[in-house]
Amino acid sequence: MILGFTIGFLEVSLVDILDIGLVSFLLFQVYNLMRGSVAVRIFIGFLSLYLIYLVVRAAEMELLSAILGQFMGVGVIAVLILFQQEIRKFLLLLGKTTSLNSENGFLSNLPWKKKKAGEELNITPLIEASKSLGGTNTGALIVLSKGSELKFYSESGDLIDAIVSKRLLMAIFNKTSPLHDGAVIIHKGRITAARCVLPVTEKDVPAQFGLRHRAAIGMSETTDTIILIVSEETGQLSVARNGTIYHNLSNQEIRSKINDYLTEEKKKKPKEEKNPVAEEEVSK
Structure with a gap:
């Protein structure tokens, strides 16, 4: 591990900084994608619930941790259901920006792709x-x-x-x-x-x-x-x-x-x- 610097007992490496930067960029893009729609409120509510779950688990509140843990166990499925329109929009944005689908991309030079x-x-x-x-x-x-x-x-x-x-x-x-x-x-x-x-x-x-x-x-x-x-x-x-x-x-x-x-x-x-x-x- 390449050590960048230390904060108290924490050792922060350059990889950690890159990881945090990429996650921050991803969250920012997700926010831009959902900004102004009802989905952003659902996302904030879901994120708040997850943060509460982390606090409850750290405090060793077993009953509440078990209840929230069951909900978090199906979190991926819940996200797919709640944000199906946003996920579809995100995939469409990726698809239309790829060079394979662009008119000047590699596939555009194939004989059957000629105008x-x-x-x-x-x-x-x-x-x-x-x-x-x-x-x-x-x-x-x-x-x-x-x-x-x-x-x-x-x-x-x-x-x-x-x-x-x-x-x-x-x-x-x-x-x-x-x-x-x-x-x-x-x-x-x-x-x-x-x-x-x-x-x-x-x-x-x-x-x-x-x-x-x-x-x-x-x-x-x-x-x-x-x-x-x-x-x-x-x-x-x-x-x-x-x-x-x-x-x-x-x-x-x-x-x-x-x-x-x-x-x-x-x-x-x-x-x-x-x-x-x-x-x-x-x-x-």
């Missing part, structure tokens, strides 16, 4: 459709994915598999259309499905945002997608990405953010972002 002609998305029909929908206060929810096909969410709606066009999007989100209630999923330049059900965020959002905006935030938290929202009440356009929603954007700002997502160019220009509602504000 085919026509896979590139022409966002002009999308922008024109959203502008027309906003002008008539017609609500819309459009998910753009450049990586995963989102089969789980596509299968919750009606499969379409059609080329993106302004007329088709306006027909889908027409208030008299049976497909308007839900989200449209676009992958590799094609509309894969409509009337899809999206996960709703558990964070507290401002009162100005309705269920459509909550679903967009929830989808952006769990998947590597960008979601375009057209408000039915105001006709304003918004974009959700990585748990952050940017509200009341112009057509040019919508185009810029979609292009940044598709090309992975992370440009931070405050003057191009209009009224961003950051994750911290959404969770307050």
Whole structure:
């Protein structure tokens, strides 16, 4: 053991310092993942109960130690049940950041991973459709994915598999259309499905945002997608990405953010972002 220093009778090594640092970083990431949701309160309650168990056991209170010990014995199962949504979200975040799944990763160079002609998305029909929908206060929810096909969410709606066009999007989100209630999923330049059900965020959002905006935030938290929202009440356009929603954007700002997502160019220009509602504000 490599000795770092001593504190009284305690011998602290460099490995111990590294261990504490990694655990602290892990707890911080877990807190960020659950911040603003009900799960963080459950986590704090569970952690407090565990600390009480350690104190009770150190005090040799046998009866209470036995009762709490039975609960702690199934602690792993309890954590899996209580935090199944957060665990799933964490695994999804790991999956979308791995180099094997990225477009520039190793697997992207394989012959069957090469992009085919026509896979590139022409966002002009999308922008024109959203502008027309906003002008008539017609609500819309459009998910753009450049990586995963989102089969789980596509299968919750009606499969379409059609080329993106302004007329088709306006027909889908027409208030008299049976497909308007839900989200449209676009992958590799094609509309894969409509009337899809999206996960709703558990964070507290401002009162100005309705269920459509909550679903967009929830989808952006769990998947590597960008979601375009057209408000039915105001006709304003918004974009959700990585748990952050940017509200009341112009057509040019919508185009810029979609292009940044598709090309992975992370440009931070405050003057191009209009009224961003950051994750911290959404969770307050």
